[in-house]
Amino acid sequence: MTSKRTPTDYITQSAVIAAIYVVLTVVFAPISFNVMQVRISEMLTILPLFTSAAIPGLFIGCILGNLLGGAIVLDVVFGSIATLIGAIGGYLLRKNRWLVPVPAIVANAVIVPFVLKYGYGVDMPIWIMMLYVAAGEIISCYILGEIFATILQKNRNVFRKEN
Numbered sequence: 023m024t025s026k027r028t029p030t031d032y033i034t035q036s037a038v039i040a041a042i043y044v045v046l047t048v049v050f051a052p053i054s055f056n057v058m059q060v061r062i063s064e065m066l067t068i069l070p071l072f073t074s075a076a077i078p079g080l081f082i083g084c085i086l087g088n089l090l091g092g093a094i095v096l097d098v099v100f101g102s103i104a105t106l107i108g109a110i111g112g113y114l115l116r117k118n119r120w121l122v123p124v125p126a127i128v129a130n131a132v133i134v135p136f137v138l139k140y141g142y143g144v145d146m147p148i149w150i151m152m153l154y155v156a157a158g159e160i161i162s163c164y165i166l167g168e169i170f171a172t173i174l175q176k177n178r179n180v181f182r183k184e185n
Contacts, residue, residue: 035075036082039066043083044090051091057144057151060158063087065166067105067126070113072174077113081106096141104133108163119171123163131156 046063047054054061063083069076084105088098104126111125135151138144144151 032075035073036077036079039069039076039079040083040086042066043080044087047083047087048090054087055091055093057138057146058154058158060161062162062166064105064126064130064159064162065170067108067112067163068122068167068171068174070109071116071119071122071171074113077106077109080109094141097137100133100137101130104129107133122171123159123167126163127156127159130159 043063043066046066047061050062053059054063066076066080066083069080081102084102085098088101093101107129108126111129112122115121115125131152134155135148138151138155139146139148
């Protein structure tokens with residue numbers, strides 16, 4: 023048996039990541055949406071540290087999680103783009119584990135407040151909402167994400183070698 027990842031492995035990993043993202047978003051919906059949100063599923067943005075399959079998995083998972091969570095179209099589109107930017111950025115920074123969550127935190131802190139203001143009509147200054155979103159992302163991506171990464175690093179055989 024080869025240690026190289028097959029296309030089937032890649033698609034399966036992406037699908038599993040997407041499914042977990044959706045489940046975590048929907049199960050924790052009361053804290054996954056709104057101005058002050060701690061989206062537990064965002065801890066998965068640490069996964070580009072381990073596999074590029076996390077990029078489409080996180081993006082598709084966010085689209086589906088937002089749709090199933092009742093988000094408006096603006097949120098589905100731009101919230102998912104923020105997660106995609108975070109996943110790509112995290113993958114590009116994967117050589118330094120501590121930098122992997124930064125793109126997800128920054129992308130969401132910059133993009134989501136505009137969705138909240140112009141999509142949901144939240145009457146707060148953008149910069150305050152940026153702080154709230156950043157705080158929730160730091161909790162999800164850094165605190166929960168790093169705990170998750172530590173567990174995964176002890177079980178690295180979960181991911182096959184990248185091609």
